[in-house]
Amino acid sequence: MGKERFWRASYDEGMDDIDPALFENAYTKVIRPAFAKYPDKTAVAYMNRHVSYTELDAASNRFANMLLANGFRKGDVVSINLPNMPEYIIAWLGTLKAGCTVSGVSMLLSTQQIAYQLRDAGAKALVALDINFPDRIPELLQQLPDLQIIIAARAASFLPGFEAKVSPQEGRTVRIFGDILNDAELSEQHPEVDVTPDDIAYLQYTGGTTGMPKGAMLSHRNSIADLLIYRKWLDWKDGEVVGLSAFPFFHIAGLFVNICAIHMAATQVLIPNPRDTDHICAEIEKYKPSLLVSVPALYQMLMANPKFQTLDHSNVQTCISAASPFPEEAQKEFEKIVGKGKLLENLGMTETSPLIASNPVKGRKKLGSVGLPLINTDIRLLDPVSGEEVPLGVPGEICVKGPQVMVGYHGKPEETRQVIDDNGYMHTGDVAVQDEEGYLRIVDRTKDMIIVGGYKVFSVKVEAILTEHPAVGTVALVGVSNPERPGSELVVAFIQRDPKYTFQGDEPELKQDIIAFAKEKLAPFEVPKYIEFMKELPLTLVGKLDKKLLRKDAPQLLSARTGLRE
Numbered sequence: 001m002g003k004e005r006f007w008r009a010s011y012d013e014g015m016d017d018i019d020p021a022l023f024e025n026a027y028t029k030v031i032r033p034a035f036a037k038y039p040d041k042t043a044v045a046y047m048n049r050h051v052s053y054t055e056l057d058a059a060s061n062r063f064a065n066m067l068l069a070n071g072f073r074k075g076d077v078v079s080i081n082l083p084n085m086p087e088y089i090i091a092w093l094g095t096l097k098a099g100c101t102v103s104g105v106s107m108l109l110s111t112q113q114i115a116y117q118l119r120d121a122g123a124k125a126l127v128a129l130d131i132n133f134p135d136r137i138p139e140l141l142q143q144l145p146d147l148q149i150i151i152a153a154r155a156a157s158f159l160p161g162f163e164a165k166v167s168p169q170e171g172r173t174v175r176i177f178g179d180i181l182n183d184a185e186l187s188e189q190h191p192e193v194d195v196t197p198d199d200i201a202y203l204q205y206t207g208g209t210t211g212m213p214k215g216a217m218l219s220h221r222n223s224i225a226d227l228l229i230y231r232k233w234l235d236w237k238d239g240e241v242v243g244l245s246a247f248p249f250f251h252i253a254g255l256f257v258n259i260c261a262i263h264m265a266a267t268q269v270l271i272p273n274p275r276d277t278d279h280i281c282a283e284i285e286k287y288k289p290s291l292l293v294s295v296p297a298l299y300q301m302l303m304a305n306p307k308f309q310t311l312d313h314s315n316v317q318t319c320i321s322a323a324s325p326f327p328e329e330a331q332k333e334f335e336k337i338v339g340k341g342k343l344l345e346n347l348g349m350t351e352t353s354p355l356i357a358s359n360p361v362k363g364r365k366k367l368g369s370v371g372l373p374l375i376n377t378d379i380r381l382l383d384p385v386s387g388e389e390v391p392l393g394v395p396g397e398i399c400v401k402g403p404q405v406m407v408g409y410h411g412k413p414e415e416t417r418q419v420i421d422d423n424g425y426m427h428t429g430d431v432a433v434q435d436e437e438g439y440l441r442i443v444d445r446t447k448d449m450i451i452v453g454g455y456k457v458f459s460v461k462v463e464a465i466l467t468e469h470p471a472v473g474t475v476a477l478v479g480v481s482n483p484e485r486p487g488s489e490l491v492v493a494f495i496q497r498d499p500k501y502t503f504q505g506d507e508p509e510l511k512q513d514i515i516a517f518a519k520e521k522l523a524p525f526e527v528p529k530y531i532e533f534m535k536e537l538p539l540t541l542v543g544k545l546d547k548k549l550l551r552k553d554a555p556q557l558l559s560a561r562t563g564l565r566e
Helices: 001-012 032-037 053-069 086-097 111-121 136-143 177-181 221-234 253-265 277-287 294-301 306-310 328-338 414-418 460-468 507-521 547-560
Strands: 044-045 051-052 077-081 101-104 127-129 148-154 173-176 198-207 214-219 241-244 266-271 291-296 318-321 342-349 355-358 378-382 396-401 426-433 442-446 450-452 455-457 471-482 489-497 529-531
Touching: 032 529, 044 053, 044 086, 044 547, 053 177, 077 111, 077 529, 086 101, 086 127, 086 148, 086 177, 086 253, 101 111, 111 136, 111 198, 111 214, 148 177, 198 221, 198 253, 198 450, 214 221, 221 253, 221 355, 241 253, 241 277, 253 266, 266 277, 277 294, 277 306, 291 547, 294 306, 294 318, 294 328, 294 460, 294 471, 318 328, 328 342, 328 442, 342 414, 355 414, 378 426, 414 426, 442 460, 450 471, 460 471, 460 489, 460 507, 471 547, 489 547, 507 529
Parallel strands: 044 266, 077 101, 077 127, 101 198, 127 148, 148 173, 241 266, 241 291, 291 318, 318 342, 489 529
Antiparallel strands: 044 051, 198 214, 342 355, 378 396, 396 426, 426 442, 450 455, 471 489
């Protein structure tokens, strides 16, 4: 055990490990009490349509029985390429009930990227929007001979007067989602499939810590363990939570919120477009959720909407933030709007189902910290270069061991061995500092760490300092190879300016002002050598800053424009 889990002294009272025997189950079995106790409760709220737990149960059973009627067996992969809408939840749950494996597919991937993922997964079914049929579906099918069934849905399929219109595809079975739900020949009874803890529930694709996207195999045991751990951590009660998440279901964070919501008979308010802050504000006003879940960048977009600032947030109990660092100053501004103590930063990754650490609910929350390692979870912090365990207060890569750690990467044993060591610790790629009370503060990703003349520059630390300058709204730090010093990098800061700030001078003068500010706060090797202002910083599919794209574009941008260099 890494330092014998000393952080347990900082836990909320009664936060003891869960008996691992409770993880030995299948998700489809542990959720049955929710459906039995709350049959009439709204499970899903979407575009003024409410789906009860009874309706969700019957619809997902029909979907499961449709798969079985088409010869699907345990372990077959069903890929779901939909926005957050009721059909996604029905297909997800029906797939699990059939003993099959769910694989979420981002709506923003290119056709070639989707083809790669489905081919790698060996997907036999694809659930997609009908608008993909004229162009994307035929192109996909040319590359996917094993794909047997395509199920077409549309965002308005739960609204009266609309029908999905799709074209036949030679040699494949094509079903319209609404027809499946109305097919009297498909039973509404739960199928008799023996799902076990070892069965793979999810094949979640991720860039991981290295290389091409890989499918993280998450078993029912993995998923149930993280579900029960986090439910106990937050003390969520059955039937009491109304949740609104801006995470898409194809992402592990959105999927996990959904997994928890169904298990505790919560009502989910579905958000198909997480960047539509006007719609989110309208849904908050209408449903008064007790739980909000999002990435920091999208929380900051909400904060910039005047409507969000004037909403009544008294019903909100918890605002979960995950997937990327939330600058401390921005956290303080956010809590001024929603209420002090409501923001809860978490740490997770696809390969750990996803959660590893969280701030306590009742105890001390440290802004800028992702909190404490969760119950039933052990961590070690290792030097990214030497691999030796680091002392408290020294940055090290978080390596985690617990029941939530994935089975491995699908079809990639060597890549699995690269991230899960011989002692069972998953090397996360997150570099953190742990204090004497056990709280973790992320300072970088191993792949984002910048090396300047042999010194390590941790981008999260520098970004947090730069955001203290009033002109800086959002900032992303990347490293660019230094042509004059092989093996060393130049620190580049991409900045999205705060629209509320006015500067009495021109752009070069403002850059100089920011550089001067940085010199007062940072070591010389940490100070950006170049500053580039951007109207909007690029975001990934789930709203995280896209540093990969910035690293790719930085050399061209800096050579094409007049940057600032010391």
